[in-house]
Amino acid sequence: MGSSVSAREARQVVEEAAARLGDARLLMESDAPYREAVRDAYAAVRRVRLHAELVSVRVEELETRRKKLRVAVLRKKGFRDVAQVLDAGIDGLVAAGIGETTARPAVAAARELADEVEGDQRFRIDVDPADPHVTALVRALRTFGAVTDARHRHYDDARRLAAVLPPYLGPAGALTRWWRRLFADHRSKAAALAAIGSLRGALAASSPELATAARTVRDAVGQRAGDPWADFERRSAEYYGLLSQVVDLGDDHEAAEGFLPADVVRRVEAQPLDRSLLHANLRAYQSFGAKYALVQRRTILGDEMGLGKTMQSLAVMTHLAAAHAAAGDGPAHFLVVCPASVVTNWAREVTTHSALPAVVMHGNDRDDAAAAWAASGGVGVTTFEMLGRLDLPADLRPALMVVDEAHYVKNPETLRGQSVRSWTDRADRVLFLSGTPMENKVAEFKAMVGYLQPVIAKQLDPNADLSGAQAFRRIVAPVYLRRNTEDVLTELPDLVQVEEWEEFGRADGAAYARSVAAGNFMAMRRAAFDVERPEDSAKLVRLKALVDEAVANGRRVIVFSYFIDVLDQVMAVLGDVAVGPLTGRVKIAERQEMVDSLSQETGPRVLVSQITAGGVGLNVQAASVVIFCEPQVKPTIEAQAVARAHRMGQTRTVQVHRLLVADSVDQRMMEILDTKAALFEQFARQSEITETSELAIAVGDRPEGASGSGGSVAGPTTAPGAPSEAELGRAIVAAERERLAGGPGAVGRNAPEPVPAR
Structure with missing residues (x-):
C-alpha cells in the first residue's frame, strides 16, 4: 500500500507533534515550585528589612517591656541594638558572659518588639536593582506570573493535546524513515498514514499561541x-497582584469587598471566574468585583478612579465569552457605551488585555462596524451619542452591556438616557461604571439604579441623607459596589500611572493636520487644544472629566503643560476651581502662594502649571492627582513634576494621568520612550530648556528650515551620533507628513511606526 506523505513530511509532523506535546505537558505542570520560590523570596526580603529596622532600635527600648531588665549589662558586653540581641539569642548572650536571668527576658522582649515592628511594616517593592533580595523576589514573581498566565490561558488546550497526541506518535513513526517504510507491512503503513492525519488535525485545532x-x-x-526590573516598572500592579496570590499583604478584606453584607459576600466568593481569555493578573479586589458583577447581573461598579474598573469589566466579558464558547452558543456580543474621549482607550484595553476583538462603532464607518460586530461578536465600543443611531438587529441581545462614566445618564428622560434604557432592557447583564461617589446624591443614584434593578430603586428615598448609613448599604448591596484607593491599594507604592488615549475629532484633527503640513513640531504637540470651543478638544473633554471626578472624591489636582496657551485653555475650562497658571513669569513668592492656596480647606482644587516652572522646586503634597497635557521631550521633566506631589508627607496614593492622542505626535513620542528609552535619554539631555514662558512659546514655532536665535530646539552642543531634539522633531514631522499624505481623513487611523534609531 502506498503512502501520500514522504518520509520528510512525516518527520516534520511527528517532530512538531512531539514538540507541542512537550509544551502541553510543561503548561500542565503544577505551579507549586514557582509559588514556593515567591514565598521564600518574599520572606527573605521581610527578614532583611526587619533586621535593618531593628538595628536602629537601641537596647534601651527593651526596658519598656521588661522593667527589671538590666540593659546596662547588655551594653557593657557590646549589645547596643535590638537586632544584635535577636541575632545572638539566649545562647549567644550567655556565651558573651550575660547571665541567663538577663538573657531570657532580653530575648523575649526583643522578639515581642520585632513582631510588632514586622506587623506595622507596609510591604512595597522599591525599584532597586542593586538589592539582591528584592531582585530575587521580582524575578521569582515574573517566573510565577509567566507560569500562571500560561496555565490560565492554555490549560484546556494543553490537556487536550496531552491526551490526544501520544497514541498516534508511535504508529506514525513507521513513515518517518525510508528504512522503516521499507520493512513496514500494509497494515502498519495504513495505521501510520491515519496517525499522521490525526496528528495534523490535532495540531491544526490547537492554539498557535501555546508554543x-x-x-x-x-x-x-x-x-x-532580560532585566526583571524593566518589566516590573511597566507592570508593577500585576506583580503586586501575583504577590497577593501567594502571601498575605495585610489587605483589609472588608474594604476589598466593599463592606457588603456577609450573605452577598458568600455568594460572590462562590462564583468561579474563567480567566483563560484574559491577558492580565487580577488583584484580589478586582477578582471580587468581577465575580460580584457576574453574580448580581445588573450592577454599578463605583470604584474610585485608578482601581481598574475597565479591567474588572474585561474579566466579566472574558468569563462570559469562555462560557459561550464552551456551550457552543456562537460568538458572544459585548457592548461598551462611553464618552467619545475614551473610545480609543477602551479599544486599546480590550485588545491589549484580552483575546476578544474590539470593534469601534463610532465615526463615518460606524454602520459597517456595527454590521461586522452583529455578525461576528466581540466587544463593540460606541458613544452615548451614537448608540441610538446604530443600525443593529432588533433581536441582538448583548451578553453584557458596560456603560462607562454612567453618571452621564443620571437623567433617564433625556435622549441619551432613553437610548441607554432601551439597550439595558435588551442586555442579559449590565454593568455601570462610575468613579464619582454616589452616596451623597441619592436622587441621581436612584435614577441610575432604576435602569438596572427598579425594585431596589423604589426603596431609595431621593430626599434622604443616607451617606454612610448601614441601611443604605444593605439596600444597595445587590446593585452597588464601591472601593476607595487607600482601602485596597495599601500594598502598592503610592503611585498609579494611567495613559489616557483619546482620538482626534473634526476640529482638533484639522488643527493637527495644519500643524503637520506646516512642519511645526511644537504646534503639532499642542494642536489637540487648538480649538475655539472646549468641547471640540478630546483632551480638554477628558481633562475636565478627570478633574470633576477627582474633586468629587475630595482630591486636589495639578495640571501640567509645557505650553502657556494650553494652560490658558485649561484655566478657561476649569474656571474658579483652578488657580494659576503658574509660569516662569510668576515670581517665586507668588508661586508658593498659589501652592499654599491649594492646601486651604476652602481654596481651589486644581493648580494649573507650566511644567518647567512648577515641575521643580515646589512641594505640593496637597495634590494627589497629576495630569500631563502632552508627553514631554525629556522624561526627567515628567519625573520631577510627579515628584512635586509624590514625596515625603504625601498621605494619599498619587494618580498620574497622561493625556495622549492615538496616531499622532503623542504616540510617536511614547513609542520612543517605550522602545528606545536609553537612546532617548541620550539625546534629550543635549538641551536644557529654560523655564521662561517666552521660550516655551517660541521653541520650534516655525516651519522646517526657518532660523533664528529664539527658536532652536537643539541645545548648543550635540554629542556625535546622538540625535538632537531638532532631529527628533524633524523625524516625527516627516513621518507624520508621510502618514497623512492621503489627506486629513488619515488623522486618527493607521498608527505610525516608531521612529528608527539613528
Whole structure:
C-alpha cells in the first residue's frame, strides 16, 4: 500500500507533534515550585528589612517591656541594638558572659518588639536593582506570573493535546524513515498514514499561541527574559497582584469587598471566574468585583478612579465569552457605551488585555462596524451619542452591556438616557461604571439604579441623607459596589500611572493636520487644544472629566503643560476651581502662594502649571492627582513634576494621568520612550530648556528650515551620533507628513511606526 506523505513530511509532523506535546505537558505542570520560590523570596526580603529596622532600635527600648531588665549589662558586653540581641539569642548572650536571668527576658522582649515592628511594616517593592533580595523576589514573581498566565490561558488546550497526541506518535513513526517504510507491512503503513492525519488535525485545532506561551515559561524559568526590573516598572500592579496570590499583604478584606453584607459576600466568593481569555493578573479586589458583577447581573461598579474598573469589566466579558464558547452558543456580543474621549482607550484595553476583538462603532464607518460586530461578536465600543443611531438587529441581545462614566445618564428622560434604557432592557447583564461617589446624591443614584434593578430603586428615598448609613448599604448591596484607593491599594507604592488615549475629532484633527503640513513640531504637540470651543478638544473633554471626578472624591489636582496657551485653555475650562497658571513669569513668592492656596480647606482644587516652572522646586503634597497635557521631550521633566506631589508627607496614593492622542505626535513620542528609552535619554539631555514662558512659546514655532536665535530646539552642543531634539522633531514631522499624505481623513487611523534609531 502506498503512502501520500514522504518520509520528510512525516518527520516534520511527528517532530512538531512531539514538540507541542512537550509544551502541553510543561503548561500542565503544577505551579507549586514557582509559588514556593515567591514565598521564600518574599520572606527573605521581610527578614532583611526587619533586621535593618531593628538595628536602629537601641537596647534601651527593651526596658519598656521588661522593667527589671538590666540593659546596662547588655551594653557593657557590646549589645547596643535590638537586632544584635535577636541575632545572638539566649545562647549567644550567655556565651558573651550575660547571665541567663538577663538573657531570657532580653530575648523575649526583643522578639515581642520585632513582631510588632514586622506587623506595622507596609510591604512595597522599591525599584532597586542593586538589592539582591528584592531582585530575587521580582524575578521569582515574573517566573510565577509567566507560569500562571500560561496555565490560565492554555490549560484546556494543553490537556487536550496531552491526551490526544501520544497514541498516534508511535504508529506514525513507521513513515518517518525510508528504512522503516521499507520493512513496514500494509497494515502498519495504513495505521501510520491515519496517525499522521490525526496528528495534523490535532495540531491544526490547537492554539498557535501555546508554543509561544511555553517558550515564555522556559525563558522565565531559565531567567533568560532580560532585566526583571524593566518589566516590573511597566507592570508593577500585576506583580503586586501575583504577590497577593501567594502571601498575605495585610489587605483589609472588608474594604476589598466593599463592606457588603456577609450573605452577598458568600455568594460572590462562590462564583468561579474563567480567566483563560484574559491577558492580565487580577488583584484580589478586582477578582471580587468581577465575580460580584457576574453574580448580581445588573450592577454599578463605583470604584474610585485608578482601581481598574475597565479591567474588572474585561474579566466579566472574558468569563462570559469562555462560557459561550464552551456551550457552543456562537460568538458572544459585548457592548461598551462611553464618552467619545475614551473610545480609543477602551479599544486599546480590550485588545491589549484580552483575546476578544474590539470593534469601534463610532465615526463615518460606524454602520459597517456595527454590521461586522452583529455578525461576528466581540466587544463593540460606541458613544452615548451614537448608540441610538446604530443600525443593529432588533433581536441582538448583548451578553453584557458596560456603560462607562454612567453618571452621564443620571437623567433617564433625556435622549441619551432613553437610548441607554432601551439597550439595558435588551442586555442579559449590565454593568455601570462610575468613579464619582454616589452616596451623597441619592436622587441621581436612584435614577441610575432604576435602569438596572427598579425594585431596589423604589426603596431609595431621593430626599434622604443616607451617606454612610448601614441601611443604605444593605439596600444597595445587590446593585452597588464601591472601593476607595487607600482601602485596597495599601500594598502598592503610592503611585498609579494611567495613559489616557483619546482620538482626534473634526476640529482638533484639522488643527493637527495644519500643524503637520506646516512642519511645526511644537504646534503639532499642542494642536489637540487648538480649538475655539472646549468641547471640540478630546483632551480638554477628558481633562475636565478627570478633574470633576477627582474633586468629587475630595482630591486636589495639578495640571501640567509645557505650553502657556494650553494652560490658558485649561484655566478657561476649569474656571474658579483652578488657580494659576503658574509660569516662569510668576515670581517665586507668588508661586508658593498659589501652592499654599491649594492646601486651604476652602481654596481651589486644581493648580494649573507650566511644567518647567512648577515641575521643580515646589512641594505640593496637597495634590494627589497629576495630569500631563502632552508627553514631554525629556522624561526627567515628567519625573520631577510627579515628584512635586509624590514625596515625603504625601498621605494619599498619587494618580498620574497622561493625556495622549492615538496616531499622532503623542504616540510617536511614547513609542520612543517605550522602545528606545536609553537612546532617548541620550539625546534629550543635549538641551536644557529654560523655564521662561517666552521660550516655551517660541521653541520650534516655525516651519522646517526657518532660523533664528529664539527658536532652536537643539541645545548648543550635540554629542556625535546622538540625535538632537531638532532631529527628533524633524523625524516625527516627516513621518507624520508621510502618514497623512492621503489627506486629513488619515488623522486618527493607521498608527505610525516608531521612529528608527539613528
